[in-house]
Amino acid sequence: SLSQLVYPHDFRLTEKEKTSICYLSFPDSYSGGLGDTQFSFRLRQSGGPRDSPFQDDGRYNREAPLTLQREAAHYYGYVYFRQVKDSSMRRGYFQKSLVLVSRLPYVNLFQSLLQLIAPEYFDKLEPCLEAVCNEIDQWPPPVPGQTLNLPVMGVVIQVRIPSRVDKPGSSPVKQFNQEEWPWHSVLWAGHKVGMGHRVGSVGWGGFSSLRGSMAVELWQDRPCCSQALVTPVPVSRSVLAPLRYCCDFRPYFTIHDSEFKEYTTRTQAPPNIVVGVTNPFFIKTLQHWPHILRVGELRMSGDLPKQVKVKKLAKLKTLDTKPGIYTSYKTFLHKDKTLIKRLLKGIQRKRPSEVQSALLRRHLLELTQSFIIPLEHYIASLMPLQRAITPWKNPPQIRPFCQEDFMKTLEHAGPQLTCVLKGDWLGLYRRFFKSPNFDGWFRQRHREMTHKLEALHLEAICEADIVAWMKDKSEVEIVDLVLKLREKLVRARCQHLPVKEETLQRVGLYIGTIIGSLPEDLQAVLHHP
Secondary structure (H helix, E strand, C coil): CEEEEEECCCCCCCHHHHHHHHHHCCCCCCCCCCEEEEEEEEEECCCCCCCCCCCCHHHHHHHCCHHHCCCCCEEEEEEEEEEEECCCCCCCEEEEEEEEEECCCCHHHHHHHHHHHHHHHHHHCHHHHHHHHHHHHCCCCCCCCCEEEEEECCEEEEEECCCCCCCCCCCCCCHHHECCCCCCCEEEEEEEECCCCCCCCCCCCHHHHCHHHCCCCCCCCHHHCCCCCCCCHHHHHHCCCCCCCCCEEECCCCCCCCCHHHHHCCCCCCCCEEECCCCCHHHHHCCCCCEEEECCCCCCCCCCCCCCCCEEHHHCCCCCCCCEEEECCCCCECCCHHHHHHHHHHHHCCCCHHHHHHHHHHHHHHHHHHHHHHHHHHHHCCCCCHHHCCCCCCCCCCCCCCHHHHHHHHHHHCHHHCCCCCECHHHHHHHHHCCHHHHHHHHHHHHHHHHHHHHHHHHHHHHCCHHHHHCCCCHHHHHHHHHHHHHHHHHHHHCCCCCCHHHHHHHHHHHHHHHHCCCHHHHHHHHCC
């Protein structure tokens, strides 16, 4: 039997979403383990768009890092699952899950929050949820870059919300307290009576979650992620930073998922998606996928491989296959033997997993930066010169991105200037150009450059002599200018263009000056559009 409680009670979920959350809140594979387990999942929204409870989504998403922005089409679920023996139950086990549902991908705080709430909830049930939600409702609004003190259940959680302008890899607050924002979340309590089974965490546990497979060749084809990088799902996003991962991903995927048939069909090419699974059934079902990372039990410090290899996908045939990366692709870059030795030595010396994770993250960040810097330099060269922007003409167009022109720049300004790794960088870029991640990066950069052009055009208008311009202009031309300036002003405010408030106010004054020079009948029309 399966029942659930949703708090706040007025939070609207479709029946399909409720069913999916119920299935995703419990294990998908059999294990006799007892105790508490935490994991997370990502769920596609159904039933069309809904109003956001956030008053300033646009500003938050502009200022937050790309990987931490609020999603409009998906929910994230953070699960605290408890399994205990109970002789009063028909099969001898009693299971409960408490799930926090949000649109925000903030694993650290949400899981930490559940560690406080769940044990109390299992004891006191709904009154506990009501008290916690009342406290969360009193938390101040989040602003990227600020540190907040959030009281809940007699403790204060200190949280710094990362900002897009933060220097990558550094923070004044410990990483554990970063990335978090629980406002407007929903607490979901599920209760299942039956044979209990515990599922291992599928979240990003840093190096420790990969140690059993010794999957230290994570850098292979990294910018293509969905095509050439398979790791535990949260890793697939974080290792691409500062690039955004633009494909679908599911930290925890089960045979009951509504997209199960869509993702496992063999009648078409595998989808651009990364999924985290625990059910051995998927080893056979997804055998046709090009990349599989199997994570096994942690190795003892004395049980280390002599060398680390990426295995051919054809070798992944049975359920007892050893942990490792299995892929049908060839890597473009050579492996960093120095990093591998450092990580292996860290295991032997029992170096803390947090330190191992920091080494790995730093390596991947620097590798992505080396890859993206030539692209950033090239796309910046497509921007029109500022002197070409004049007040009374539309801004010039951004020149088109030509892949072959970009490739020609790599000989003298390629990633070899900042990265010691050798390999087929040209082939890696060509693969990247075919991926959704390039399309997402280019669209984002093109949009930012377009906004910058519009901002520069407004500044040019403010510096111009409007009275002199109007001397030889007809009323029709002047009215047309008023309408265009108003449109620009509205767009600048709605899209939050990078324009100083002083500039926007000056444009507003110019509009008033122009209208004041027109006949009274036109003034009346323009003052009351």
